[in-house]
Amino acid sequence: MDKGVTRISSRELSDKMGLTASQIRQDLNCFGGFGQQGYGYSVEGLYLKIGQILGLENSYKAILIGAGNLGKAVAVHMSFEKKGFSLVGIFDNDPAKIGSEIRDLKVCSMDELELFCSENHVDVAVFCVPKTATKHIAERLYKLGVKNYWNFSHYDLSLDYDDIIVENVHMNDSLMILCYRISNKEPEK
């Protein structure tokens, strides 16, 4: 779309993505018939449809837990607004960080979490904290009604509630996969 392309066929899409044209058509048809025989797909139409399917028009309220390097990077570079979220609070327990500003938000003390969550509806918590802290904070947030978690801490979060959603970002796995791929690059000689 950025390149000014207005229409595209399943074949062209599949070439770009390394899939088969069949697969593109099958997958899209799980959500509806977005194409037109003899024409293909409207690029903008598809862009809008996929955004709708993903729910990007939402504006779920998110808070960030942990304002270290990773937390700052996530807050500044993730453009939450384009992905269905809005970042409404940042918390940390390091006095050196509390009160500092990231984007347009002042970093709050973890002590203010309860008050904040009672005054503001919070849909999601983003974890950028050490792995030892993750589970405890998640339990605390669950009690405050925050039940969806985006977890960057190197700890595979799971809680004993079935109404939670956890999206773990597996950076460690990614690095080990890279290692595996490099060590198998040169097949046995």
Add this chain to the structure above:
Amino acid sequence: MDKGVTRISSRELSDKMGLTASQIRQDLNCFGGFGQQGYGYSVEGLYLKIGQILGLENSYKAILIGAGNLGKAVAVHMSFEKKGFSLVGIFDNDPAKIGSEIRDLKVCSMDELELFCSENHVDVAVFCVPKTATKHIAERLYKLGVKNYWNFSHYDLSLDYDDIIVENVHMNDSLMILCYRISNKEPEK
């Protein structure tokens, strides 16, 4: 292993991981018969074997490109050494960052890249730079013989060479998946 457990059955493993016992056994057997009938698997044995399969005993030389918040977080928290890598250089083009220290490494100017790569063997580059810079730097590194990339920039890196390995970390996708899951949490009413 940390909990002192010395043996485990495919059933116990599968319960922990949300898979079937069959799948655990099938998958492990792709790499060898690590278990023992009537006993199960030695936890330490499996740990060592899987480490070997992944190639974690390697020490591939990695350099980090970009010493911003994300770069710093990756350098400090990823424990490269446990995952088959050792971080040997950090580069940035921001004068304010050049010369500062991260871990035990001094941040170098991007101008020093060529010299560094000629004097040191480098296996992998870790990208923590804006998406606009990624492709250009990757081309530059390829010419210097660095052909494996761990890419955190929000740009799906691909180059027209078939001897490269790119491991993209899809943080944007992860956030959109979370959005999708949240918006489908409450099934149609």
Add this chain to the structure above:
DNA sequence: TAGATTGTTAATCGATTAACAATC
């Protein structure tokens, strides 16, 4: 020896691919 649990084969299931009538 009896019990447990693997490695492995066979059966099932689901996902991918191919094919083509429908239709823009």
Add this chain to the structure above:
DNA sequence: TAGATTGTTAATCGATTAACAATC
């Protein structure tokens, strides 16, 4: 109308699951 390309059905393929003989 002819050409292109979809939506969709049928065929193929591969992955998961079940079953069980082998064996610790």
